[in-house]
Amino acid sequence: MQSKAVLFDMDGVIVNSERYWVEREEEEILPAAVDGSPDTSETTGMNFREIYDYLEERNEMTESKDEFVARYEDAARDIYGEKVELQEGFADLLAALREDGRTVALVSSSPHDWIDRMLDRFDLREEFDQIISAEEIDGKSKPEPDVYEYAAEQVGVEPAECIAVEDSTNGVKSAKAAGMKAVGYRNQSDEELDLSEADAVAESPAELREILLADA
Template structure:
């Protein structure tokens, strides 16, 4: 492993628990008339692209700017007040440091949202990359993971990406990376077939990543 890359939402922090509730109960009913999407359709996508997807496939009743405002307002509460850090993150970060493997945070979330998490938990990464800073479409397309490998100066096939969503795991797989899935309550039924291995909970994730880092 030449680089270890973490998705943020649902991996580094348990934000998907809060996003899914907000989307089911507040956001999507406010945005759409009629049928609502399965959340796996949109989880992991950049939120501006979520609007484009909904507008193309469902009946939207607010403008894109109104949609963005709704998500930005919710994000401030989710990241500043509600989320908790992945149980094993400190141990994984230390193991990566001991192995000399750089660690990146690679997220569909905008820099402002990522900043809320970094500031709240005092996190440091060797690379922090938002889809807003990448040319090309967001997850499930591979552009953000290809950009992360390029910025680290490594081959994507020598990178390990940790993901929890169908869209995110597809993006990393399409970039040619080894994909480690994290299975927890919020994604119990999510299709993670693009992953090379799926870990049930943080203890299994810690064991899997520690083993891989020990071989680096």
Template sequence: MDAACFDMDGVLVNSEDYWIELEREEILPTAVPDQEVPVEEVTGIFYEEQYDVLDESYDLAVDYEAFVSLYEGAADEIYGDQVELTPGVRALLTELREAGVPVAMVTASPPEWYEIVLERFDLGELFDTVVSSADLDGPGKPEPTIYERAAAELGVDPATALAVEDSHHGTTAAHRAGMTVVSFGVGAAAGATENADLVAETPAEMAEIVRSRL
């Protein structure tokens, strides 16, 4: 493999611990009060795109602006105060940087959110590029565009890149782009194994898989 791509939420940081609880207890019941919506239906999807995804299958009780405000109102606290860096991630990213391996963060989170993580944990210089669903003209995960763009920005063929993802939508996007997919999730973000070529159950296993493939 010539490059590595990492999802942020549920892979680099344990933010899904907080988002999944918030979605299950507040966001989804507020948006769809009369039906139970599985959290997995929205995990890994850009929050601004979730409204349309839900609207295709459910009768929504809130408008678009109210829906996205539920996410935006919680993001600063989640990323600024609550999340923790996955054990071993800094060492792994530093090792890849020193070895000259191109590395991208590929995330459904917008710049306002991922920049908090990069600054708080001093990770900015460890990535060659960051690609967010907010940067795309079209849909984000599970469509492959976000990973195709990451590969292009890293200057590699997607078929020669490794992607580490936790959600069904994320693994699907990376698989559709032609990347080798590692399923891994920290905390509540149990890695989705659909479309995964390799599965890691712990941070140490994930790091070892990445090292062995690059």
């Protein structure tokens, strides 16, 4: 059965932001906040506010949550406003999916102001049927299923009829826990994340297009 809705993560899927985030986190954000060297792969896909709580449970923190959040906000202005590029052929992929009768949505752990900056920069705001941020819900971030369960409600499609595109281990786990299919996307960043729980894995934009239009 073909999925009725395709739900795209933002970071590392729609735009190539993950490598910029990893660089910023490893070189600036985490060294300022944590006594030690946490593994960024553990927190990829999580909401940045919850990253602090996750780290605080496991490490000695060296700055406050407010200071930590401010660093992320500053980084976001630079990354989404100046650095990121749109995935090759992404606008055409959205058009093909909509022509195929599929609902398309953006589902991200990032706050709306970060999402809006990206959408406005690449003129994509009108191309999605729904734009969903985890900040809209009083729930847990990826890898918990909350944001994808909420997304299914918002697009009006049963989870089993949704397919999510994710580049991170936490994102794939979240979609699968919500009862959806998941496509793992290798975004050519330096991180080699575990996407083994995905129903299919795309190694390139062309392969992602092929999988989604065939609904493998």
